[in-house]
Amino acid sequence: MPEVTKRGAFVVIEGLDRSGKSTQCTLLLEQLRSAGVDVKLLKVPDRTTTIGKVIDSYLRKESELDDRAIHLLFSANRWEVASSIESSLRAGTLILCDRYAFSGLAFSSAQGLPYTWCRAPDAGLPAPDITLLLDVSPEAQAKRGGFGAERYEQTELQERVRAAFERVGDEMGGGGRWVVVDADAEQEAVARELWRHVEPLAQGTDEPLRRLWD
Numbered sequence: 084m085p086e087v088t089k090r091g092a093f094v095v096i097e098g099l100d101r102s103g104k105s106t107q108c109t110l111l112l113e114q115l116r117s118a119g120v121d122v123k124l125l126k127v128p129d130r131t132t133t134i135g136k137v138i139d140s141y142l143r144k145e146s147e148l149d150d151r152a153i154h155l156l157f158s159a160n161r162w163e164v165a166s167s168i169e170s171s172l173r174a175g176t177l178i179l180c181d182r183y184a185f186s187g188l189a190f191s192s193a194q195g196l197p198y199t200w201c202r203a204p205d206a207g208l209p210a211p212d213i214t215l216l217l218d219v220s221p222e223a224q225a226k227r228g229g230f231g232a233e234r235y236e237q238t239e240l241q242e243r244v245r246a247a248f249e250r251v252g253d254e255m256g257g258g259g260r261w262v263v264v265d266a267d268a269e270q271e272a273v274a275r276e277l278w279r280h281v282e283p284l285a286q287g288t289d290e291p292l293r294r295l296w297d
């Protein structure tokens with residue numbers, strides 16, 4: 084009899100700046116670990132690779148790049164980790180990823196690049212089993228002590244990114260694969276809501292690994 088083993092689940096947390104995304108990723112990581120789950124936390128952009136260093140310098144406004152060029156570099160930065168995501172999942176590790184291709188789509192289309200053009204370079208990447216969008220209102224975002232000095236950290240652009248995320252969500256459809264979480268709520272309430280969605284996937288999944296944008 085062939086042995087049936089589940090693969091690890093692929094969980095993505097998306098959201099605007101000041102949505103509490105990184106904090107919630109850390110809390111979720113701790114909760115998964117204390118439940119005995121083999122889990123790896125990734126973050127895109129990964130600013131440590133050669134491509135990531137170019138992205139970092141662009142985000143810190145130390146260099147200028149054409150909008151399309153930076154979009155392709157963000158995508159390439161995901162392709163750099165694609166095969167390691169896939170092998171970890173097959174080895175039974177849960178992958179928790181802070182941002183993914185949906186940020187690429189939302190941020191670049193909010194700058195005015197055509198939506199379908201933005202989708203193309205990420206086609207074929209491993210698809211998450213669930214994406215949890217931490218939706219923060221402009222009011223709550225403003226209350227959270229302002230933005231840093233990086234590119235994109237400004238109210239008017241964030242509003243356009245929020246609308247772009249809404250479009251991404253609509254096009255992802257239902258099926259529980261795209262979940263909007265109210266990130267204006269208390270940190271603990273947000274954590275509980277995330278756990279409610281992630282717990283059923285914690286011990287792995289029998290679902291075949293899908294690809295973007297299937």
Ligand code: FDM
Nearest residue numbers: 127128157158182183186187190191235
């Ligand atoms: N960002 C992030 C993009 O514009 N495209 C992408 O593909 C990704 C992954 O880069 F403003 C933006 C989102 C954010 C910035 O993200 C860096 P962090 O999470 O703040 O490091």
Ligand code: MG
Nearest residue numbers: 100101233236
């Ligand atoms: Mg940031």
